[in-house]
Amino acid sequence: MGEKGRLNRVLLECSLSDKLCVVQEHQYEVIIVPALLVGGFLILLAIILWLFIRGQRSQRQHPGTRGTAAAPASRDLSQEVAGQGEKVLLPLKETSVESFLRAATPPLAKLQIPREQLSDVMEKIRSGSCGTLYHAMMTTRDNPTPKSVVLKVLAEPVGLQEAQDFIGRIQFYQYLGKHKNLVQLEGCCTERLPLYMVLEDVVPGDLLSFLWTCRKDVMTMDGLLYDLTEKQIYHIGKQVLLALEFLQDKNLFHGDVAARNILIQSDLTVKLCHLGLAYEVHTQGAISSARTSTIPLKWLAPERLLLKPASIRGDVWSFGILLYEMVTLGAPPYPEVPPTSILQYLQRGKIMKRPSSCTHAMYSIMKCCWHWSEDSRPLPAELCLRLEAASRSANDKAVLQVPELVVPELYADVAGIRAENLSYSYSVL
Numbered sequence: 001m002g003e004k005g006r007l008n009r010v011l012l013e014c015s016l017s018d019k020l021c022v023v024q025e026h027q028y029e030v031i032i033v034p035a036l037l038v039g040g041f042l043i044l045l046a047i048i049l050w051l052f053i054r055g056q057r058s059q060r061q062h063p064g065t066r067g068t069a070a071a072p073a074s075r076d077l078s079q080e081v082a083g084q085g086e087k088v089l090l091p092l093k094e095t096s097v098e099s100f101l102r103a104a105t106p107p108l109a110k111l112q113i114p115r116e117q118l119s120d121v122m123e124k125i126r127s128g129s130c131g132t133l134y135h136a137m138m139t140t141r142d143n144p145t146p147k148s149v150v151l152k153v154l155a156e157p158v159g160l161q162e163a164q165d166f167i168g169r170i171q172f173y174q175y176l177g178k179h180k181n182l183v184q185l186e187g188c189c190t191e192r193l194p195l196y197m198v199l200e201d202v203v204p205g206d207l208l209s210f211l212w213t214c215r216k217d218v219m220t221m222d223g224l225l226y227d228l229t230e231k232q233i234y235h236i237g238k239q240v241l242l243a244l245e246f247l248q249d250k251n252l253f254h255g256d257v258a259a260r261n262i263l264i265q266s267d268l269t270v271k272l273c274h275l276g277l278a279y280e281v282h283t284q285g286a287i288s289s290a291r292t293s294t295i296p297l298k299w300l301a302p303e304r305l306l307l308k309p310a311s312i313r314g315d316v317w318s319f320g321i322l323l324y325e326m327v328t329l330g331a332p333p334y335p336e337v338p339p340t341s342i343l344q345y346l347q348r349g350k351i352m353k354r355p356s357s358c359t360h361a362m363y364s365i366m367k368c369c370w371h372w373s374e375d376s377r378p379l380p381a382e383l384c385l386r387l388e389a390a391s392r393s394a395n396d397k398a399v400l401q402v403p404e405l406v407v408p409e410l411y412a413d414v415a416g417i418r419a420e421n422l423s424y425s426y427s428v429l
């Protein structure tokens with residue numbers, strides 16, 4: 001024992017041989033330090049526990065605040081929007097449209113188009129299912145020459161749900177990415193109302209109007225020759241199938257393949273539009289019954305008429321109807337069957353007869369699309385090969401001709417479509 005130890009014992013009033021005094025002598029190291037350490041540890045544990053419980057409680061009070069994107073997003077859209085490498089988290093807890101837009105706009109920063117780059121004059125195309133479509137002109141910093149674009153404008157007053165849905169659709173375009181046979185999103189204006197989706201303008205417009213115009217004794221318009229040969233039908237059909245294959249690769253389908261929902265350019269490039277149903281499939285896993293009831297029955301596969309789950313094979317059925325539309329230059333399908341009787345007609349095992357303008361090769365492709373059993377129908381990729389094979393021996397000279405002009409209102413009636421849902425880029429005169 002050193003001098004310091006001896007001094008301690010004197011201070012503690014114990015003899016040098018007292019063993020118990022060791023405890024008293026080393027109480028600082030043996031009792032106080034460990035007690036302080038244990039106490040500190042317990043306090044830290046209590047703080048962590050308190051923070052954890054507080055976090056749990058606030059999550060219970062705001063369920064879904066970690067959710068993402070658009071209103072009906074039943075899937076983790078945040079992850080899927082991040083398909084392009086960025087994780088986009090949009091809070092759903094916002095209670096006003098303004099605060100929702102404040103939170104939703106930054107993740108869409110790259111898509112924002114300054115409103116002053118868009119012309120004030122807009123020409124209405126028609127009302128769509130989620131906003132009104134207009135033609136407008138747009139200038140960009142790189143290109144001051146105005147170019148035509150299509151604006152989808154969400155009409156005011158706008159509810160929170162509608163705003164979330166509109167933004168969700170923009171994100172859906174972002175998620176899909178580019179494909180030359182899908183209508184392209186150019187950008188958006190979402191920092192305040194009114195909300196705009198800016199789409200590329202596909203000129204002259206929808207395929208159905210093009211087909212109807214081909215019936216007329218025309219002519220070239222806007223650089224487009226309004227004539228159609230069998231070979232060109234295969235060329236258009238293949239592009240539609242490429243778009244469907246692209247959707248299929250993302251576990252999606254279109255849901256309403258028809259000439260009215262296909263846009264055609266003067267070089268015969270076609271682009272699928274009306275992607276709202278695919279958006280529903282993406283966010284909800286299926287097309288809602290409310291939307292299904294708006295789709296014209298004559299284009300639907302039997303399983304969809306029976307309200308069974310839809311799939312890409314349903315698109316293949318509709319693709320067969322699209323071939324019929326093309327080869328008849330836009331005749332309504334099943335002209336002799338009222339739209340509401342179509343299911344009974346198909347249940348009797350009937351399909352459309354071969355139109356006089358249709359070759360046997362093309363009719364056999366249509367028939368393979370119209371197998372009652374989904375599994376017996378080819379997938380888009382297989383169908384594409386069949387079209388390519390048929391195209392090799394297809395006629396590239398004979399122009400399809402149908403002498404009767406179309407009266408859109410009569411067409412709408414026979415086809416089972418609301419006349420206002422038809423494009424107005426066609427006139428009988």
Ligand SMILES: Nc1ncnc2c1ncn2[C@@H]1O[C@H](COP(=O)(O)OP(=O)(O)OP(=O)(O)O)[C@@H](O)[C@H]1O
Nearest residue numbers: 128129130150199200201202206273274275276423
């Ligand atoms: N980019 C475009 N260029 C030219 N015309 C277009 C374009 N987009 C749409 N249209 C025209 O407007 C019509 C309606 O478009 P679309 O079906 O995409 O809108 P919607 O009814 O709002 O559908 P969705 O359910 O997909 O949102 C099309 O059938 C077409 O005639």
